[in-house]
Amino acid sequence: MVRPLIFRTFHVSQSAPATIEEVARLAQVSIATVSRAIHTPEKVSVSTRQKVNQAIAITGYTTNAMARGLRLGRSNMILVVAPDIGDPNFSHILAGLENEARAHGYGVLIGHTQNEPLRGMEYLKFLNSGQAAGLILFTGTLPFGHQAATTQLPPTVGVFEPVFNGGIPYVGVDDLAGARKTVDHLLSAGHRSIAFIGDSRTRLAYQRRREGYEEGMQAAGIEPKRRIIIDGDGTVESGRAAIEQLFMRDTLPTAFMCATDQTAVGVMLGLSARGYDVPGDFSVTGFDDIPQASFTQPPLTTIRQPRSIIGRKAMALLLALLGGERPEDQEILVMPDLVVRSSVGGPRQRSL
Amino acid sequence: MVRPLIFRTFHVSQSAPATIEEVARLAQVSIATVSRAIHTPEKVSVSTRQKVNQAIAITGYTTNAMARGLRLGRSNMILVVAPDIGDPNFSHILAGLENEARAHGYGVLIGHTQNEPLRGMEYLKFLNSGQAAGLILFTGTLPFGHQAATTQLPPTVGVFEPVFNGGIPYVGVDDLAGARKTVDHLLSAGHRSIAFIGDSRTRLAYQRRREGYEEGMQAAGIEPKRRIIIDGDGTVESGRAAIEQLFMRDTLPTAFMCATDQTAVGVMLGLSARGYDVPGDFSVTGFDDIPQASFTQPPLTTIRQPRSIIGRKAMALLLALLGGERPEDQEILVMPDLVVRSSVGGPRQRSL
DNA sequence: TTGTATGCGTTATCAT
């Protein structure tokens, strides 16, 4: 059966959206009363309130956000800046941010910089033009180049990754504690020679994970010289490269503790390319629990980021800042859980 | 060691952003002249233009977008609505959209609905409040529930996936042609029994891919009853489920042509769980070329979505619509390429 | 409880 399509009728001139004035006329009150009926209904008599609501329903009136913003001197939008919105962690964080924002009448705007300073500058202009009331930074470094120091930023909070050099309040996971859980897990599986893959001079989060690794090794009484630390930038490729680098050495670890899941994927790829089995020959752990982590071969043991909670709390903090509050904590750290899958086994003695 | 945090100094009153008036005062001209110097510099004498530019530089003036929008009766923001911004295709499409928009002075706003009609309604309100001049839909179905029929939508274009029932202009890949390329590739590898995984009654894009499959099978002279078509929703899980379903039957195909890469991942997972080798025992193809496709075991042969081009063209179309143009083409289809990796081999006779 | 009037920062029209 062919169903008839419903076509929207196109008026040659789009009927302009209703203004507060039309509502007022229809309800036979002044525009001031309409405005009050919307924002402070308790200041309006029940009968007029009803008239106004009816008129609003009929006209389909919605407050013009630009006029409102202009009058109030602020917008109801929050800008979220991320270098790469394709980041597998991003979408759930964003969901948390959005939910919290929406609950308080704010909208969320997303900007992605692709790590290009020029892009960052555009968003800085955007902020300065008053179109956003606050800023969420999903990036370890300020994306605005030098300008940031000069310009007044609106209330800002970092999320997921501490902002490297900005003194900006931050909501994220307790990286150190998470890393500690991981290394302890590896240790208790019997590993003594564990490499940390993915330290970084520019990513504070990775540094903290590395610190957790060192703390755990220390506590297990493993001397510093038996620790292996390889740099990386959190990508799959960096994990693969780390394997290449490590296999040039004489002594290999029995386990690879990676700064991120993506790095772990790279490590497993590199291992598999050399014919090794995980966890038979080597154990591997990640950090973040990205969606892919449960689909890898074998599924990855990792630390789960409580993403939506982080998003929620970050937005709550920003909203508090916006409300003039001055929260005492500069960092809100959420405790993460270890999710054990099957990429960790006991250490195995190998002849290479 | 406890490191001292660096605190930004907070001025009690943030210095308000400069207005056009301050610029005018500094440049010793009227605000009208400043506005002209910015928007129609050719109408201003060279000397005053210089004075104005200097004043702008000193004050750090940026046009207040809300005031401008109010005056002009339109905003310079485009709303992009997607059900899931975690979609691996989304970020590059978005980059294309953004680049094109930015080049024309527009900003991009992202809304994600998570498939909840309530969320869609929020964005509808947002549109009605005049905060966005146009709309890009990254979704196969109108996300606004019934309201969409009632309300006036701003100029709108669908991207990546045709909008199912809306008569909305669309920019995307030529799904049928892409599918045809895939099935022809499989055919020329010797396969005759090919299953199509991931047809859908509600996703137009998948239907078109299925049509391409049928067209190719037809052209190869393979009778309809030898075709196998399994429904799906494009997810990893649906691919896995399809395998379970197919292995209940007596006759198995030698190749699985999947409607999406994610489906293909699920299929390969299912196959591998049953101990089969790809492409030794079965061949598998995908569609989209998501980042993960080159990391699967084996790397996936698939159709590459020219994502940023699609984004660019979609935004260009929307901008044209905004400019009052009425383009003749309701669909702009971009031709995709087959990227051959190693998930396809010759058909193998098996005893189950 | 309700109405009048002002101004938010811009752009565009109309003078000059």
Added chain:
DNA sequence: ATGATAACGCATACAA
């Protein structure tokens, strides 16, 4: 080439 000014839609101080 430049300036004065009205209007965009709204929220609120002040009057009534």
